[in-house]
Amino acid sequence: MLTKSPRGTKDILPEDMYKWLYVEEAFRDICYKFGYKGIRTPIFEHTEVFKRGVGETTDIVQKEMYSFEDNGGREITLKPEGTAPVVRAFIENKLYADAQPVKLYYITPCFRYERPQAGRLRAFHQFGIEAFGTINPGIDAEVIALAMNFFRTLKIKNLELRINSVGCKKCRSEYNKILKTYLKDKLPSLCNTCQDRFERNPMRIIDCKSETCKEQLTNIPLMIDHICDQCKDDFESLKENLSLMDIKYTVDPTIVRGLDYYTKTAFEIISNEIGAQATVCGGGRYDGLMEELGGPETPGIGFGMGIERLLLTLKNNNIEIPKPKDMDVFIVTIGDKSKKEATKLLSKLRVEGISADKDYMDKSIKAQFKYANKKNAEYCVVIGDDELEKGIVTLKNMEIGEQVEVELDNIVTELKNRL
Ligand code: ATP
Ligand code: MG
Secondary structure, three states, X not given: OOOOOOOOOOOOOHHHHHHHHHHHHHHHHHHXXXXXXXXXXXXXXXXXXXXXXXXXXXXXXXXXXXXEEOOOOOEEEEOOOOHHHHHHHHHHOOHHHOOOOEEEEEEEEEEOOOOOEOOEOOEEEEEEEEEEOOXXXXXXXXXXXXXXXXXXXXXOOOEEEEEEEOOOHHHHHHHHHHHHHHHOOOHHHOOHHHHHHXXXXXXXXXXXXXXXXXXXXXXXXXXXXXXXXXXXXXXXXXXXXXXHOOOOOEEOXXXXXOOOOOEEEEEEEEEHHHOOOXXXXXXXXXXXXXXXXXXXXXXXXXXEEXXXXXXXXXXXXXXXXXXXXXXXXXXXXXXXXXXXXXXXHHHHHHHOOOOEEEOOOOOOHHHHHXXXXXXXXEEEEEEEHHHHHOOEEEEEEOOOOOEEEEEHHHXXXXXXXXX
């Protein structure tokens, strides 16, 4: 127990850290280019934020949340997703008073109690963006474009963008009636979850993963065939905007998304290389969410992207993330005086912005070189007591093995020139 992390969690080890830093940097960069500013919200919120913001009928709220009562008797939940907290922060900090639209991005851990498998963890990470304040479908297209451009900068090519419209309050309630009429006879043979969804959110039945439900519901009425004229216009406008940006898509009427608050645009970006958990990015519009959480009527649209699934996609597409250099210089010492000199030199090098290290274990010279090799040091500076008398050190290029003598006083300048 003590030496094993909880089921569904994974350590991100030093050897993999560069991949995380690389995609995070790329994500920040694309957000900057699209005019999205960063926001960080706490790891936990009042449970009510997610009950209201994600929706009582969702899998997340019904079975996946890490909830507990804190010592002060508050109902608290670890973030299962990023949107509801950002909306809460938007209201609390009155960001609706800023120039609209307000465009935000986040990088956050998320927690969901699910069955762990490849690409599905209990503690995972998401990139996300949200754009608040406009119903213009151009922004829906922009949100999708940001995700697609991000994938392009990472050189991921064979992704599939699927879009749908899940309608607005008005046409959804009309559609729900049609749906319920269709479902009524079939209800007894559907799974328990779907029986539950029937009253509360029948559209979610389309999303059921159970094979028996799927078989029963092959010709289930689809929202897209019942959307109102306004939703239809908006969907057409979204498609036009995507085409203007050369973004290819397919319309997939079965996308309903897991969260209750979606209206109109819903989309998923699929990577067929990463197995069953193929959705790398999912998002959509949530025009009623702000009011649901007690804020002023403000439309919004955004996406969440699983970072673990993104890294899996990169790996399965054989896309190499450039590995940064581990270390510029390692100082090898022979003798007591040289050790003191090494401490001085190391400090100077680091002040100059050079990445440098030295031995702390009284290793033999051979072992020091071995360590430097393991750490991929580009250069070694060898300081020996005898040479030190003459004010000289040896500089070794570890890749080609070339060695030159350099005056101690000049070594920092010499290294700066070479690096
Ligand atoms: P799924 O259908 O795979 O369960 P979801 O609809 O629950 O996904 P969202 O809530 O939209 O997913 O989250 C956005 C993205 O976060 C997903 O597309 C996925 O890449 C990632 N994600 C969701 N749940 C997990 C998880 N348990 N482990 C790792 N990544 C996840
Ligand atoms: Mg899920």
